[in-house]
Amino acid sequence: MTLRADWLPSLAAFESAARHQNFAHAGEEMHLTASAVSHHVRKLEERLGVALFQRQARGVSLTAEGRRLADSAGSALADMDGVLRNLRATRDEHQRVRISTLHSLTYTWLMPRLPTFTALHPDILLNVDTETGLTRFEDGGPDLAIRHGPGQWPGLSAHLLMNETLAGTATVSCAADIANLPLSSDLARQGWHDWFRAQGLHGIKLNDRHHFSDTTDALNAAAYGLGAALAREHIVTPYLANGRVVRLPGPELLARWGYHIVYPAHRRLRPAAQAFVDWLLTLRNS
Numbered sequence: 001m002t003l004r005a006d007w008l009p010s011l012a013a014f015e016s017a018a019r020h021q022n023f024a025h026a027g028e029e030m031h032l033t034a035s036a037v038s039h040h041v042r043k044l045e046e047r048l049g050v051a052l053f054q055r056q057a058r059g060v061s062l063t064a065e066g067r068r069l070a071d072s073a074g075s076a077l078a079d080m081d082g083v084l085r086n087l088r089a090t091r092d093e094h095q096r097v098r099i100s101t102l103h104s105l106t107y108t109w110l111m112p113r114l115p116t117f118t119a120l121h122p123d124i125l126l127n128v129d130t131e132t133g134l135t136r137f138e139d140g141g142p143d144l145a146i147r148h149g150p151g152q153w154p155g156l157s158a159h160l161l162m163n164e165t166l167a168g169t170a171t172v173s174c175a176a177d178i179a180n181l182p183l184s185s186d187l188a189r190q191g192w193h194d195w196f197r198a199q200g201l202h203g204i205k206l207n208d209r210h211h212f213s214d215t216t217d218a219l220n221a222a223a224y225g226l227g228a229a230l231a232r233e234h235i236v237t238p239y240l241a242n243g244r245v246v247r248l249p250g251p252e253l254l255a256r257w258g259y260h261i262v263y264p265a266h267r268r269l270r271p272a273a274q275a276f277v278d279w280l281l282t283l284r285n286s
Helices: 003-022 023-030 035-048 064-094 103-120 175-180 192-198 213-224 233-241 271-281
Strands: 053-056 059-062 094-102 125-128 144-149 156-162 163-170 184-185 208-211 227-234 258-264
Touching: 003 035, 003 064, 023 144, 059 064, 064 125, 094 103, 094 271, 103 213, 103 233, 103 271, 144 156, 144 184, 144 271, 156 271, 163 184, 163 233, 184 213, 213 227, 227 233, 258 271
Parallel strands: 094 125, 094 144, 184 208, 184 227
Antiparallel strands: 053 059, 144 258, 156 258, 163 227
8 A cells, every 4th residue: 555645634633633532632733623633534544444543422542553553653743843843944044144243233233224134034034143252253153243343354254344433422512521521431442542632632631430341331331421431433323313422522533443244255155144244235334
């Protein structure tokens, strides 16, 4: 006897009924009526020429033949389900893009723009990892990273995403107040000394009080009245827009470094990752 495709609905109904020992519960699982499950089981019994269930007033129970078939059908369907799950996982993995970037950039610049990308590419799944350390592009690691730096790293392809300017921010608006303010800093290579020199103020004694590893923490400190923070243009924009901080008097300072999209030069990006890079590049300096 050859197993044909038209046996599969009846086998699936039987396997569910055998697990539940109840036609109504099997019907709920398969979105069928109990009578439809019973019909499938009857059809299977007629084809095989054996009884698979003993029907009693209080329910059903498997016969010896039914138990043999239930064990085999359950095992086969479990194996098939495992294969299908692996295939779906493989598909999802091909459509998943792993991005490593900075928390401050994600929070203030990337996150507000991501809905546009997901609307354009609804099948692409995103993993966004925020960290301050250098990205390690190993198996299972990120496909690409957005990093703040000079734009040249050994073994990496780099595309300039946007340049930056530095501006002072605080909850004051008078230039005379700046010298009296406690100052907050982050881990950026350029800091308050560079900003004051850009204004022609040399040798000024700074009230450098607070240090934060993340730029958004320094901005929040300024918003809560801890003093002034030096911020990158693209990071501070939402803080200025909602009035949490104000821009200090004085010129903007062109940053020596910008934001770059980087990925291993020896490895071709998968189509989903390439789509994300192409989308990012449409946002250059936005």
